[in-house]
Amino acid sequence: MPSILLNAAAVGFFAQAAYAYTQVNVASPFMRKNIDPIVFPGQYDKSHLHSFFGSDAVTINTNTSAELQAGCTNAQNVNDLSVYWVPTPLFTADGGTTWEPVGISRFSAYYNLGESEAEVAIPQNLKLVAGVATATTKEGMDASAKATWGCESQDVALDSNGFPSSTCNTHVQQLLYFPQCVNTETLETAYADRTCPDGFKRMPQLRFSIRWDLRKNLPNGWSGEAPVKLACGPAWCSHGDFINGWTEEAATDMLKTTVEKQKYISVIGDGETADCTPADPDPDHGTSDYAESVAAMSKRSVGSWGWKSRSRFM
Numbered sequence: 535m536p537s538i539l540l541n542a543a544a545v546g547f548f549a550q551a552a553y554a555y556t557q558v559n560v561a562s563p564f565m566r567k568n569i570d571p572i573v574f575p576g577q578y579d580k581s582h583l584h585s586f587f588g589s590d591a592v593t594i595n596t597n598t599s600a601e602l603q604a605g606c607t608n609a610q611n612v613n614d615l616s617v618y619w620v621p622t623p624l625f626t627a628d629g630g631t632t633w634e635p636v637g638i639s640r641f642s643a644y645y646n647l648g649e650s651e652a653e654v655a656i657p658q659n660l661k662l663v664a665g666v667a668t669a670t671t672k673e674g675m676d677a678s679a680k681a682t683w684g685c686e687s688q689d690v691a692l693d694s695n696g697f698p699s700s701t702c703n704t705h706v707q708q709l710l711y712f713p714q715c716v717n718t719e720t721l722e723t724a725y726a727d728r729t730c731p732d733g734f735k736r737m738p739q740l741r742f743s744i745r746w747d748l749r750k751n752l753p754n755g756w757s758g759e760a761p762v763k764l765a766c767g768p769a770w771c772s773h774g775d776f777i778n779g780w781t782e783e784a785a786t787d788m789l790k791t792t793v794e795k796q797k798y799i800s801v802i803g804d805g806e807t808a809d810c811t812p813a814d815p816d817p818d819h820g821t822s823d824y825a826e827s828v829a830a831m832s833k834r835s836v837g838s839w840g841w842k843s844r845s846r847f848m
Contacts (some may be wrong), residue, residue, distance in 0.1 A: 551640045556788060558611045560587040560641040563814035566622055568827035570725065571596045572661050572775050574785075577608045578819055579830035582667075583622040583765040584832045589779045590616040590812035594819070599658040602779030606810035609643075613801060615779035618643055620708070620742065621667070621765040621772070624824060625751045629761075633824050636762065639705050639745040645738040645788060646714070646801060653735040655785040656778050660721055662740060664712040665773025667766050672696065674770060678725040680711045681772040684744060693759045696769025701755030705745035706762075710774045714739035738788055742774050 563585040571582040576595050586592060591605025596617070603615045618641070630830040664679040675681055684690060685702035693699040698706060713723035715730035716737050724731050752761065764771055778785075788801050814822075821827050 539709065554647040554797055554799050555606045556645045556647065558609050558614050558643045558645075560618075560643075562608070562638050563587055563641075564590050564608050565592075565814045566635060566792075566822045567814065568830060569776065569820050570619075572663060572777070572784070573667070579833070580826075582831065583822075583827045584619040584775075585622045585635070585638075586617060586619045589618040590815055591615075592617040592619075592777070593816045595778060597659070599660075599778050599780075602777060603777075606812045607779075608812045611784075611801060613781050613784035614643075616643075617777050617779060617783070618742065618774065619776075620744065620774045622711070622824065622828050623746055623762060623764055625748060626761045627752065633750070633756075635762070636706075637747040637751050639747040642743045642745075644660050644741040644743060646740050646741060647788065651736075651788055652714075652738045654716065654718055654737050655782075655789055656737050656780060657716060657718055657721060658778060658782060658785075660716065660776075660778040662712045662723060662776040662778075663741075663773065665771070667771050667773045669770040670767060672770055675772075678711070678713075679773070680709060682709045683707070683769045683772065688757075693834050695759065695763065696772075697760035697762050699760065700757050701752075702710075702748070705747055708744040708746065708772065710742040710772060712740040712742075712774070713775065737826075740776060765827070775777045775824070791795065 561577050565586045566583055567586065568579065568581050568583050570584060571592060571594055572674055574580040575597070578594060588609050589602040589605040589607045592603050596602065602617055623636040625636050626633050652663065665681045666674060666676050669675045683697055685698050686705040686707045687703050690698040690702065691699055713725050714736055715724040715726050715734040716722070717734050724734055730736050784801050790799070821830065837844060
């Protein structure tokens, strides 16, 4: 049965409001492409379509912070050359014959500086993944990621695919929480269960808060099953990826707060504003077209991701 989702914006805000945080905003993706350098490094045509934010130095082979720090970012904080990506949300206005990327109001990366104070800076070369890309039901999701969809300013029941079942007054909001514990030697990560596991230390916790704007895409709105899906399937497959590109000075500066400081913390560093426009650094490979990305993936054997079982979302 569909469930009621509390206003995603309110839940996310009040859960974090007691603690200091910093925030990086991005107006729009600089690229949509069917690559995933964490899950499918070096392999083209293996991934569904993703929307990328931040440093444009990301390719199918990106592996280090230094690579990203040589790029151009569309993030508002020039010290943040990280790259962030999520499966592209899509809408249909013709009953499912064609699917196009959903419009966006803003991508925000929040860094919670602690219900317990962060002990270490986000390490260079750190990679994070949150959510389950293969989930087809609510039960298949990772509860620790708290991957939720809802309306920014109201409570709305979810449809059978996990999206709001009626038109939002403002934006559709996506929330996603990442692990906040790290082994600084191995760069393994974990979620805290009140405390971090042995051998791990607490770092600032990353949270995605994305406001998708369907008002221009679907001016007449909807009622019932939302004419929306993710490139990976229903809302239950919501997931996100991150490769750290913060400069070391800025990552360290992020730790200057204490748990008593219940406010926004400005992070500074040695980054300089670049006179550049972010763009796909490898335009001759992969595709930004959803239909083409599905065709490329259909050439794969059914294999590890059970693709044919999710064909109704394609």
